[in-house]
Amino acid sequence: MQLAFNDITTDLIQLPGIKDIGVFVLRLDKLHPVVSGNKWFKLRYYLADAAEQKKKRIVTFGGAWSNHIVATAAASKMYGFASAGIIRGEEPLSWSHTLLQAKEYGMELYFISREEYQHKKIPAGLLTDDNYYINEGGSGEKGVEGASSILDHTSKNFTHYCCAAGTGTMMAGLINAMLPGQKVTGISVMKNNFELEEQVRCLSKSTSREWNIIHDYHFGGYAKYKPDLFQFMNGFYRQTGVPSDFVYTGKLFFGVSDLLKNRFFPAGSRLLLIHSGGLQGNASLEKGTLIF
Numbered sequence: 565m566q567l568a569f570n571d572i573t574t575d576l577i578q579l580p581g582i583k584d585i586g587v588f589v590l591r592l593d594k595l596h597p598v599v600s601g602n603k604w605f606k607l608r609y610y611l612a613d614a615a616e617q618k619k620k621r622i623v624t625f626g627g628a629w630s631n632h633i634v635a636t637a638a639a640s641k642m643y644g645f646a647s648a649g650i651i652r653g654e655e656p657l658s659w660s661h662t663l664l665q666a667k668e669y670g671m672e673l674y675f676i677s678r679e680e681y682q683h684k685k686i687p688a689g690l691l692t693d694d695n696y697y698i699n700e701g702g703s704g705e706k707g708v709e710g711a712s713s714i715l716d717h718t719s720k721n722f723t724h725y726c727c728a729a730g731t732g733t734m735m736a737g738l739i740n741a742m743l744p745g746q747k748v749t750g751i752s753v754m755k756n757n758f759e760l761e762e763q764v765r766c767l768s769k770s771t772s773r774e775w776n777i778i779h780d781y782h783f784g785g786y787a788k789y790k791p792d793l794f795q796f797m798n799g800f801y802r803q804t805g806v807p808s809d810f811v812y813t814g815k816l817f818f819g820v821s822d823l824l825k826n827r828f829f830p831a832g833s834r835l836l837l838i839h840s841g842g843l844q845g846n847a848s849l850e851k852g853t854l855i856f
C-alpha cells in the first residue's frame with residue numbers, strides 16, 4: 565500500500581456565474597482511497613512519535629463511521645504498528661463498511677458504551693505499556709502540525725483557504741501555515757457547535773481576525789443530510805468532475821458555492837478549497853444516491 569503524493573493536484577474549477585474569482589480545489593482525496601484527505605496529515609507526526617518511542621500498538625477512538633478509525637488502521641499497518649480502535653456504542657448487529665475495512669487492515673475493535681466512551685475508558689484487555697494513544701480525529705498539537713504540512717503540496721498563491729471543520733484541527737493547521745494577508749474560512753459540519761471557535765483558537769494559538777467559521781451549512785447536524793445536499797453534490801460533480809462526501813466536503817462545496825453567490829469573497833480573490841477526502845463514508849448511502 566502506497567500513498568500517492570504525486571497525485572495530489574490543485575484543480576481550477578468553473579462554477580456557474582462566478583467569473584471574477586478563481587476557485588481551486590486541492591485534491592487530497594487522491595492520496596489514497598482509504599487514508600484519504602486530511603487524516604494521514606493529522607496522523608503523520610503521531611506515528612513518527614510512536615516509532616521514536618518504540619511503541620508497538622496505536623490505540624485510538626471513534627464512531628462506527630469514522631474516517632479517522634479506518635485511516636488510522638491503514639496508516640498503522642503501513643508503518644508496521646498493530647492497531648486498536650475503541651468504538652463508541654454497543655457493537656452493531658451488522659458492522660459498517662468502515663469497521664469492516666478497519667478490521668481488514670488488522671485493527672482490533674473494542675465496542676464500549678457511550679458513557680464509558682465519554683470517560684475514555686480503555687478496555688482491560690488493551691492495557692499495556694506498548695500502546696501509543698491518539699485522540700479521536702487526531703486532534704491535538706501533533707495533529708495541527710501535520711495539518712499545516714498540507715499546504716506543502718500546493719502553491720501559496722491564494723487569498724483564501726476554505727475547509728470543512730469537525731474538530732477544527734485541520735483548520736488550525738491551515739491558520740498556522742498561511743502567509744500574512746491570507747484568510748481561512750471554515751465550514752462547520754456540526755449544528756450549533758459554537759465551541760469550535762474557541763477550539764480553533766486554542767489549537768492554532770491564533771487570536772488574529774484572519775479566520776472565521778460559518779455555521780449555516782450543517783444540513784441538520786453531523787452526518788445528517790437532506791435530499792438537496794445530494795442534488796448539489798451530483799451537480800457539483802457534473803460541473804467540475806470533483807466527487808465529494810456527504811459528511812464534510814459536500815457541505816464545504818455547498819457552503820462555499822453559496823458564499824460565492826452572496827459575494828462573500830471580494831472580486832479578484834483566489835480561493836483554495838481543501839478536498840479533505842472522506843469519500844469512503846459515501847458507502848453508507850443507498851446505491852444510486854450519488855452518480856460517482
Ligand SMILES: *Cc1c(COP(=O)(O)O)cnc(C)c1O
Pocket residue numbers: 601602603631632701728729730731732733734735809812813840841842843
Ligand atoms: C475528519 C475530516 C474533516 C474534519 O477535520 P477536523 O480536523 O476534525 O476539523 C474534514 N474532512 C474530512 C473528509 C474528514 O474526514
